[in-house]
Amino acid sequence: MAPLMEQEGVYKVAVIGSGNWGSVATKIIASNTIKQSVFHDDVRMWVFEETLPTGEKLSETINKNHENCKYLPGIYLGSNVVADPDLENTVKDADMLVFVTPHLYIKGICKRLAGKIKPEAKAISLIKGMEVKKEGSCMISKLITEVLGINCCVLMGANIANEIAEEKLSEATIGYREDQEVANRWLQLFATPYFLVSIVEDIEGVELCGTLKNVVALAAGLVDGLEMGHNTKAAIMRIGFKEMRAFSQLLFPSVKDSTFFESCGVADLIATCFGGRNRKVAEAFARNRGKRSFNELEEGVLQGQKLQGVLTAQELFEVLIDRGWEDQFPFFITVHKICTMQFPPRSILQCSSSVHNSTQLEF
Ligand SMILES: NC(=O)c1ccc[n+]([C@@H]2O[C@H](COP(=O)([O-])OP(=O)(O)OC[C@H]3O[C@@H](n4cnc5c(N)ncnc54)[C@H](O)[C@@H]3O)[C@@H](O)[C@H]2O)c1
Incomplete structure (x- = not known):
């Protein structure tokens, strides 16, 4: 248990990634944090900064219009989503870290974050893929745990992002190892009437699927x-x-x-x-x-x-x-x-x- 979080009574959430699924996941999370007092209202989302053809920065347009016009056009993310191009700043106060980038970037991102996150933070990976090393393959959740030294669950499912963005009914599975309390907290953060989430004590099975x-x-x-x-x-x-x-x-x-x-x-x-x-x-x-x-x-x-x-x-x-x-x-x-x-x-x-x-x- 993290005493600081208990005193404050709220968990701060950061999302690392703002592509198509990253933006939809952020929208779901933001709709829940604003309704549940156990979470801080604001959701900070790290944006790999890009300059749009209009000359504007992607993160600035997200904060201005509450929409990711490049990766999820036409969908309102929530006024409590704060886009941040600074990776370290995005995560520094977060108690719950949601990783959702293409898998080839995750190792570099984790290395940049080592020593810069709250030691008691918890992570979840929405990333599909694995890392291949000489010593054998390594699942992304394991890589996050190894590099950052924190618990990491996974969330996978029949989740084509654009359909969930339109709030069409779908299901997802959270995989966890041992700590069911943490898995339940993730469930609370993600579940909505149109996004039905279940938990399974089989992290490798969920992630490999x-x-x-x-x-x-x-x-x-x-x-x-x-x-x-x-x-x-x-x-x-x-x-x-x-x-x-x-x-x-x-x-x-x-x-x-x-x-x-x-x-x-x-x-x-x-x-x-x-x-x-x-x-x-x-x-x-x-x-x-x-x-x-x-x-x-x-x-x-x-x-x-x-x-x-x-x-x-x-x-x-x-x-x-x-x-x-x-x-x-x-x-x-x-x-x-x-x-x-x-x-x-x-x-x-x-x-x-x-x-x-x-x-x-x-x-
Ligand atoms: N899109 C879906 O329907 C969907 C559904 C479930 C799971 N996923 C998984 O979610 C993960 C993220 O996918 P997505 O759909 O959010 O992304 P995406 O493919 O839509 O977008 C790519 C993202 O990568 C970022 N990027 C580009 N270069 C980068 C760099 N050098 N460093 C860091 N980031 C960089 C881009 O800014 C963009 O945010 C993937 O593992 C994917 O398999 C996607």
């Missing part, structure tokens, strides 16, 4: 681009889901089967394979017959938003090679080889039929 489904979504997009139809897409999703579960439980034997049936599991997989940005760019890749790279398409199709799946497929590939598990995960390996243009897009179909033939006796 959120991370790996982006790789399956790339395969789903390839199938869309190849115009193969719903049955093929369902087959691809099933095979991908199976590899997601097998990989998660090989890496962390504690990962529970039941986690895959929470919002972070099968629901997120379905949402991402039908509506997400990884699917969209992979579809464009297949339609171009693999002749334009993912990097090139990402810039054209996403306009500043970041694709997570291709980098995750690369990281996953490195873990599989490092552990000698490549023969057990032909689907993941094939997605990576397609993304790096070593295989043509159609090879996802050949791979899936060979996986099916070699594993059907298991069913």
